[in-house]
Amino acid sequence: MSGEAQTSWLGRLNIDSLSIWRAIENPSVSEFVGAGAALVAIFGGIGALVLITWLRAWGTLWRDWLTSTDHKKIGVMYCVLALVMLLRGVIEGVVMRTQQAFGMGGGFLAPEHFSELFSTHGTIMIFFVAMPFIIGITNYVMPLQLGARDMSFPVLNQISLALTATGAALVMISLVLGEFATGGWTNYPPYTGKDFQPGPGPDYWIWAIVLSGLGTTLTGINFAVTLYKERAPGMTLFRMPIFCWTVLCASIVMIFALPPLTLAALMLAADRYLDFHFFTNDLGGNMMNYVNLFWLFGHPEVYLLVIPAYGVFSEVVPTFSGKRLYGYNSMVYATMAIAVLSFCVWLHHFFTMGQSANVNIAFGIASMAIAVPTGVKIYNWVATMYRARIRMTVPMIYATGFFFLFTIGGLTGVMLANPVISYQVHNTLFLVAHFHNVLIPGVLFGIFAGYHFWFPKVFGFRLEERWGKRAACLWVVGFCFTFLPLYALGLMGMPRRSVMWDDPAFQPFMWLALVGALTILSAVTALGIQLWVSVRNRAATACPLGDPWNGRTLEWSIPSPPPPYNFAQVPQVRTRDDFTDAKATGRAYQPLSAYEDIEMPRNTAIGMIVLIGSTLLGLALIFWIWWLAIVSVGVMLTALIGRTFWLNTTYTIPAEEIARDHQAWLAEVHAAQRITRAEETQAANRGRAALELPQGVSV
Amino acid sequence: MTQPNAKLHPGLNLGHHHGEAHNQAETVVFGFWVFLMSDLILFGLTFASYITLANNMGMASGPTPADIIDLVNVFAQTVLLLVSSLTFGVASLTMRHKMPAKVTIAWLGLSLVLGLAFLGLAALDFLNMANQGAVPSRSGYLSGLWSLVGLHAVHVTAGCFWIMIMIAQIAVLGLHPIVKSRVLRLGLFWHFLDIVWIGIFSIVYLGGLL
Amino acid sequence: MRNPDFKAELRAYLLGFGLALALTVVPFAVVVFGPGTQGLAIILITLCALAQLVVQLRYFLHLDLSEQKREDLHLVLFTVLLLGIMSIGTIWILGNLAIRM
Structure with a gap:
């Protein structure tokens, strides 16, 4: 070596x-x-x-969580991972804003340290907050919406989680051992090549990305196959909830857009470890191919994140408007159009690299075209809310913030899609403002809306409303104060990623942005308080019957939290928004004539072996501990191959047990008070919704 | 959704009364197709990167394709891989038609031997290149070539290990439906690698010599 | 080996193998013996490669137009579309940059 x-x-x-x-x-x-x-x-x-x-809690943790192959448990673990990493990402953001607020002529952070901060902040927020959160919510919700018992590949699901957690663990370990990369979340060579950064920093980035990226690709395969093969009878593709459609698009991105990233990172690794010349300055290397490969991944990636968030809003808006979604078909086509178009626009991230104007024009037009299907979606959501009896619950506050702020972010995106403008504001804070403007109101608000919407499904009690509303409002206000000033700073010419600056005109905007960052910090605190308060008062907000919001899709037709097998009998789907139809026509909550044994996958420790093995492998590669690399690969391969000789991987839940639980739940449902939407947030709401049809609107 | 009694994938014949198991096999095979397509993107972009490096700038005054390509060796590798694809096809046929397990094992073993011979020739090719100083650290073009051909070789190596494991599983577990489904997927993988090789000999070797 | 299905299927494999072998020998011969211009050779090699791709998909991977292979076929075609966009785009962009350097 x-x-x-x-x-x-x-x-x-x-x-x-x-x-x-x-x-x-x-x-x-x-x-x-x-x-x-x-x-x-x-x-x-x-x-x-x-x-x-x-x-x-070690026994419980091991048996019920770490070794579980249940998609619901895995989904929750993804979300917990994302929340922990969110905390670090937000704190880093606040430290950076503080540094820049005091950054005129200096500040308190060393330039290297500041570079490390923006690199980890970006890497964490994209790969270890947004992605695990989206994947976690999908993991939980999608099989329930499809009427499935689990994902197609439950063990693979566990391994995907392990690999994602490995990436997150490596980024956390970089705080203690060595240092992280200083090349931004994009980690462009040749700066990150071994000539300029021989230390372990870029290697942390490479292996965190490669290992977690592998996990994400496998997740994409799992999602796509589940969507194709595990739908309940009667659920045709065009009867799927929109959220499932958006997951299909996101999984297309995971399957096809992660390989370029993996490849770029591995090629960079070959340059660094084996003296290859893909991206070096000398001997025929071409660093521009790295930029190309990275954004081949990078652009679809933002749609991987934002399309499922659109899906969440497409569930939240109809539910809290009490109407079916306006323009289902156009929503599907718009989603698919965005998924394909997202693969045709990557060059707009490097308009200034030196290719001819014709190339720039082609990609500029393609980029602007994405605004059309996105506009269709906004129109559909607003049309859904038109003349509806809207309940301004916490998810709806996030949705409203999303409509306004995301539209602004989208429009600045159309501006940036014009190469002429892009040349002017390239690498300024205008760009930073733009992508935070789509990622926070788009992705993060979508995630929070989904978190509040599905929390009662997952844990059987609702989140506290008042602290939720406080947090939501603080997020909206904090976002505006933090990032809208950055548009102005960008237009004034302040480069992004600057540890210091020397134009006094920047100062007032910097103060505003710091105030905003502190507001966001208080929003995160409010979310923490809300969780604490909700858990403490969980008896008062319990809704074990499963349908607290008068929900429209299959996940609301089962108890909260759902049993391990999800559905006592796989549902027969007749229409879109099947549960609403079932409640209206009296199909819902019917006793079953017969129960069958259900076969479910057993627990397995393979995920934990992969987690520990691949974390050690990552560290071994980062610090050149070759014997450890060989040992950890050997252990993982032995475990994975050894497991394939073991055919007895399922256990059977007896029909009597299912019948007992299901009948007990049904009895509770029929005895329960039916809750109108006016009482939705009160203690009386135990999850049985009264039938309410808006006048003049069919179900 | 395919009905249980629809025509099955070749190599897979679980019979009519295995409806549940058959659906499971369909799902797994479809999942494996999706994985292969993801892998295809990885190969495709390695090809694209190779093409962007296979020019005067990328060669950096180092060895050119004409200096390093041994067409006889490449042709031999191509034939070996193609024949192993055929023998694997025969192996899956013997399994589909419920011939004795040892027949299937024999054909799998033959495919394995051919795969190992392919790897041997590939290693020889790499050694000859290294002896001429055509190592990846010499130029971007050579980095591209070594990584593309090497990526394929790594896949073939994985395939060889997989064949060994499947031979062991047939020996230990017999032709259990799950084992059959694994052999079927291994077949997809093996044929897929031959398809990627068409691209390699056409673009890297033949294209390089033109 | 008396099963007629087995024989028919084996024959299909052998046919695929024969076609693939022929489509391999032709491009190698074109390069070794070098008839025609370079442009012609490139066209021939490309056509043979594409033909062999189809042959192998048809006879070895059993991908055809029948109903029950539809999902697999759609998947492959969709992948080819995306791969085309990505790889042709890559070559276009980097070729354009190389010309201007």
Whole structure:
């Protein structure tokens, strides 16, 4: 291998790799911030372990969660991972805004440290917050909406989660050991090549991305096959809830757009480890191909995130408007159009790289064209709400914020799709404002809307409304203060990723943005308080009967939380929004004539073996500990292959048990008070909705 | 949704009374097709990257295709891989027609031997190139060539291991429906690698020499 | 080996193999013996490669136009579309950049 001489059995890992040691040796504010983060990571981890031990929860955790192949459990674990990483990402954002607010002529962070911050912030927010959150919600909701018992490949699902968690773990470990890349979330060579950054930073990025990217590709395959093969009888493609359609589009992106990223990262790894010349300055390398490959992934990626968020809004808006979705077919076609178009626009991320105007024009036009199907969607949502009896619950607050703010973000996107404008504002804060403007109101608000909407399905009690509304309003306001000033700063010419600046005219906008960032921090705090309050008062908001919002799709037709097998009998679907139809025509909550045994996949520890093995593999590659790399690959392969010799992978839930639970639940449902929408947020709402049809509107 | 009694994938014949198991097999095979398509994107973009490097700039005054390509070796590799595709097809036929397990094992073993011979020739080719100084660290073009052909070789290696595992599984578990379904998927993988090889010999070797 | 289905299916495999072999030998011969111009050779190699692709998909991977292969076929065609966009786009963009450097 290239580089320094190998002396230790720990590769290039030594005492100087510890960020805390660096802070002791070389004290400065910047190093203390880094060491503080490392301490938070260490004590956070230890704290979690102590808490689990104190609660004597290890057995439960292992049996009911870590080794579970249940799509619902896996979905929840994805969301927990995303929430933890969200906390770190938001704090990093606030630190960066603080640095820039005081950044005239200096600030308190060292430039290297600031670069590390924006690199981890971007990487975490995209790969370890937005993606796991979307995947987690989908994992939970999609099989329920399809009337399926589980995903097509439950064990693969567990392995995907393990690989995603590996990536997140590597990024967290980089706080303590070594340092993360400083090349931004895009990690462009040649700056990240070994000539300029021989240290472990870019390697952390590479292996976090490659390993978690593999997990995401496998997830995409799982989603797509589940959608094709596991739909309940009668559920044709055009009877699927829109959320499932959006998941199909997202899985297309996961299957086809992740390979370019994996390839780009592996080619960069070949350059760094094996002295290849893909992206180097000399001997025929071409770093522009990296940019090309990265955005071949990068552009579809934003649609991977935002299309399922559209799907969430397409469920939330009809439910809280009490009407069916306006323009279902046009919604489907718009979604598919966006999915395909998203593969035709990647060059707009590098208009200024030097290709001819004709190339730029072609991609500019394609980029603007995406605004058309997106416009169709906004129109459909607004038309759904038109003349409806809208309930302004927390998800609807997020949806409303989304309509206004996302439209602004989309329009600035159309501006940026014009190469002439893009040349002017290239690499300025205008761009930063734009993509936060689509990602926060688009993706994050969609995620939060889904979190509030489906939380009662997952845990059997509703989230507290008042703190939810506070958090939602703080998010909207905080977003506006943080990012709208950045448009102005960008137009004034401030480059992105600047650790410092020297134009006094920037100062007022910087203060505004800092106020906004602190508001967002308080929004996150409000979400935390809401969760705490909700868990404490869960008896008062319990809705175990399963239908707190007068829901329209199959997931609301079963108890909350659902049993492991989801449906006592696989439902027979007759129409779109089948549960609404079932409630209107009296098909819902009917006793079953006969129950059958249900076969479900057994628990397996394979996911945990992959998690530990691939984390060690990542660390071994990052720190050149070759023996450990070989051992960890060997252990994982042995476990995976060994498992294939084991054919007894399912267990049977007896029909009597299913009958007992189902009949008990049905009896409760029939005895329960039917709740009108006016009482929706009160304690009386235990999840049995009264039939309410808006006048003049058919179901 | 395919009905249980519809015509089955070749190599897979679980009979009419295996409706549930058959649907499961359909799902798994479809999933494997999706995986192959994802893998195809990986190969396709490796091809595209190779093409962007196979020019004077990418060769950086280093070895050119004419200096390093041994067409006889490449032709031999091509034939070996093609014949192994055929023998694998025969293996899946013997399984589909419920011939004794040892017949299937024999044909799988033959495919394995041909695959290993292919890898041997590929290794020889790489060694000859390295001896001429045509290593990936010499130029972008050579990086592209080594990574593209190497990616394929890694896949074939994985395929060879997979054949060994399947031979072991047939020996241990017999021709259980799950084992049959795995052999079927392995067949898809093996044929897929031969298709990728068409691209490699057409673009990298023949195209390079023109 | 008395089963008539087996024989018919084996014959199909052998036919596919024969076609594939022929479509391999032709391009190699074109390059080794070099008849015609370079442009012609490139066209021949491309046509043979595409033909062999179809032959292998048809005879080895059993992809055809029948109803029950429809999902697989759609998948393959969709993948080819996306791969075409991505790889042709890549070659176009980087070729354009190379010309202007």
